[in-house]
Amino acid sequence: MRLIMLGAPGAGKGTQAARVAAELKIPHISTGDIFRANIKNGTELGKKAKAFMDAGKLVPDELTCDLVADRLAQADCAGGFILDGFPRTIPQAEALDKVVAELGTKIDYAVNIDVPDEAIIERMSGRRACLSCGATYHVVYNPPKTEGICDTCGQPLVLREDDKPETVQTRLSVYHEQTQPLIEYYGAKNALVSVDGTKPMDEVFADILKVIGK
Ligand code: ADP
Ligand code: AMP
Numbered sequence: 152m153r154l155i156m157l158g159a160p161g162a163g164k165g166t167q168a169a170r171v172a173a174e175l176k177i178p179h180i181s182t183g184d185i186f187r188a189n190i191k192n193g194t195e196l197g198k199k200a201k202a203f204m205d206a207g208k209l210v211p212d213e214l215t216c217d218l219v220a221d222r223l224a225q226a227d228c229a230g231g232f233i234l235d236g237f238p239r240t241i242p243q244a245e246a247l248d249k250v251v252a253e254l255g256t257k258i259d260y261a262v263n264i265d266v267p268d269e270a271i272i273e274r275m276s277g278r279r280a281c282l283s284c285g286a287t288y289h290v291v292y293n294p295p296k297t298e299g300i301c302d303t304c305g306q307p308l309v310l311r312e313d314d315k316p317e318t319v320q321t322r323l324s325v326y327h328e329q330t331q332p333l334i335e336y337y338g339a340k341n342a343l344v345s346v347d348g349t350k351p352m353d354e355v356f357a358d359i360l361k362v363i364g365k
Contacts, residue, residue, distance in 0.1 A: 156236070
């Protein structure tokens with residue numbers, strides 16, 4: 152199955168994508184995680200992406216689309232994949248359509264996780280991220296077993312620079328301007344399914360499996 156996750160920053164895309172990927176045994180591809188790994192490793196791409204990310208802006212499409220095309224062409228994506236954080240603009244969605252068409256496939260579902268802006272700031276300020284393995288926690292809703300340490304890989308957890316409230320406001324504006332139009336885009340292709348992202352994580356997960364017919 153070929154899935155994409157839509158939703159505001161902090162809606163729960165990464166949390167749910169990781170669970171759905173494990174359930175369906177398909178790779179979880181997060182462009183945000185790929186950029187953060189590049190920043191950590193000091194690559195040219197990381198250097199270019201960092202300023203945009205720290206400011207809460209989108210990394211330009213020309214740095215993003217080829218990276219996803221290369222990733223989707225890898226052998227582990229042949230049986231399906233779940234994209235988290237891509238596409239985020241109409242040109243990215245069009246580029247993705249082209250890539251999947253060239254691979255002889257299509258996107259089965261765009262899963263929209265619906266969370267109002269009011270709930271987002273609290274989610275983001277409580278989010279703690281592992282920059283080593285990409286796991287995400289929340290100090291109240293999904294705390295790690297040991298405070299500040301990743302359950303999966305034992306590395307220290309951080310509050311992401313772009314999760315500070317002033318940057319979250321910018322990210323929400325960017326979302327409404329550039330990413331929200333994708334809801335209509337995938338609706339017009341009859342690929343859109345939506346779930347209520349304000350419910351507890353386990354319920355959101357069950358709802359997603361239901362709407363994708365699993
Ligand atoms: P996104 O990938 O959409 O930016 P995340 O999956 O990282 O969002 O979730 C943002 C924050 O909200 C994280 O700290 C996560 O643990 C928490 N979270 C995710 N889903 C829920 C939920 N259903 N209820 C409460 N908190 C949640
Ligand atoms: P995320 O981890 O999905 O919250 O993404 C963190 C940041 O990475 C975003 O705020 C953007 O700056 C950048 N980013 C991730 N995915 C994309 C994308 N598809 N297009 C542009 N920028 C992206």
